[in-house]
Amino acid sequence: MGVAEEPRTGVSAGSRTAEWWRPVLEQIKGIGPATWLSYAVLILAVLWALFPGLFTAYDAITGTPGQQLRAPSLAHFFGTDALGRDVFSRVVHGSVHSLSGAFVATAVGLVVGTALGLLSGSVGGVVDEIVMRIVDVLLSIPGLLFALSIIILLGFGTLNASIAVGAAAIAAFARLMRSEVIRVRSSDYVEAAIGSGGKLSSVLWRHVLPNSLTSVVAFSALQFGSAILQLSTLSFLGYGAPPPTPEWGLLVAEGRNYVATAWWLTAAPGLVVVIVVLAANQVSKSIRGRA
């Protein structure tokens, strides 16, 4: 905790690049093997999303006739489904839907929630009271039900489901940001900055925001993993991407009809979700551990 109390203004002139890289290098030095592996998993998932053609030669939407319901083999790592489609290829091509959805969800929660928390924590008084009561109300509604209410409002689809998941996370982000602002605000250097004539808005931007960033970033990573889970749940229930989109939750839902005969149809995509979520959670833990 001692390190986090030091002011990090981040905008020092002159040797700016050197200043910027030193803490990053120090961070990298102390990373354990589990965290390295987690970063590798996340990078691989992002590469799947960006360049699926590099990882699989099979088409994700049209199957090969005569290749239906093959068990996993060297030719088909995750086997094939009832239409002869390569499941590994569908998982690789599906990562773009799951990852971008989780990214949108996290961004919605992060931007709106952080803004609310920053407002609430820095202005205080009546504004703080009102915002925090709204946050209490949002937290009293179970996340899934709140997301479903938003989906009823916006309609089905990947983007709408992502916005719904993000909206359900706003309250948690707001609460975290507010407590961070209040913690940083009571520190000596912020008092000194205000005492030496800094405007509230510029003090917020230059001192409070950068210093509360670590825990917000850690929470975002956690939220990213949880968004993947929630999005896959929504598309499993049928409110997300429509078939034949190879979204991960939808893959599990489609494989469900073959549990008795083709275990790989549900097992493989679900396992990929578990591994990616584990990786995101581990990264979040490692960032938080360094705060």
Place this chain on the structure above:
Amino acid sequence: MSLSKYLLSRLGQALIVLWAAFTLSFLLLQMMPGDAVLIKYMGGDFALTPEQLANIRQIYGSDNPPLQRYLSALTSTLTGDFGYSIDAGVRVTALLADNILPTFRLAGLGFLAAVVLSFTLAFLSYFSPFSWLRRVITMLPSLFVAIPVFWLGIMLIQMFSFRLRLVPVINPGPWVGLILPIATLAVPISAPIAQILMRNIDDVMTRPFVAVARAKGASLNWVFWKHVLANALLPVLTICGMLFGELLAGAVVAETVFGLNGIGRLTEAAVATLDVAVLQAVVLLSAATFVTINLVVDLLYPLLDPRLRKNAKAV
């Protein structure tokens, strides 16, 4: 502040939260472009003329101005009337009454199983003679939270119903059929409880009074049951209150995966048919349950911890 005053203010806060939850869900759900009347009667066998549609809307009161609708919805909700389900054509309260018990049973048993599982994990990690076993056990909760609930349910069906043939899939009987759903629910709910419990136990173990007890010759076993457990339990209560949302979401998914009747299936159907009245009732009911659980948890604290009782009197 005296206890009754404290109680009253907490109760007042809870009521305000509920009123706000009602208003918020009303605003959200009434802003929708289409409505359930359109969905149900638009095409196919039910196709109606615009006049008939307007007539139906008048019967359900959905053509009144928003403020009037809000006020009438608020007053009828206060009297315990959630209106009619447009899709099923029956009172929402009747639907809820039919479906609440199975969900309550599933969620309750699932929670119980989660508590048992998390305490088992914590005990195992505490009493484990091998450090590698301890490390594996402490990693389990992180794994548990990363597993999608619906996937876990399907994998359990695959494993126990189709491979091992331990639990029949077709007509399993009311209680046998609950085994796998309860297990599905218990895994994700147990994770945060086990995490908090293990962290607390580790925390309490570093306190001076434990060292004193050990120095006096108390065994690890004695220290655990007499000193550590009671001190580690209290924060677990808080997390139990917070877990209600997870529990309900898990129940919704488990009911869908295992084809059980209950609030979860009702909610799923309500979203698919834009049955706003049902969804709003479910939202309100769960918000009320959440608020009540956390109120009870807060009130239980001073009963369980004598130190807090003293402080409450002093304040």
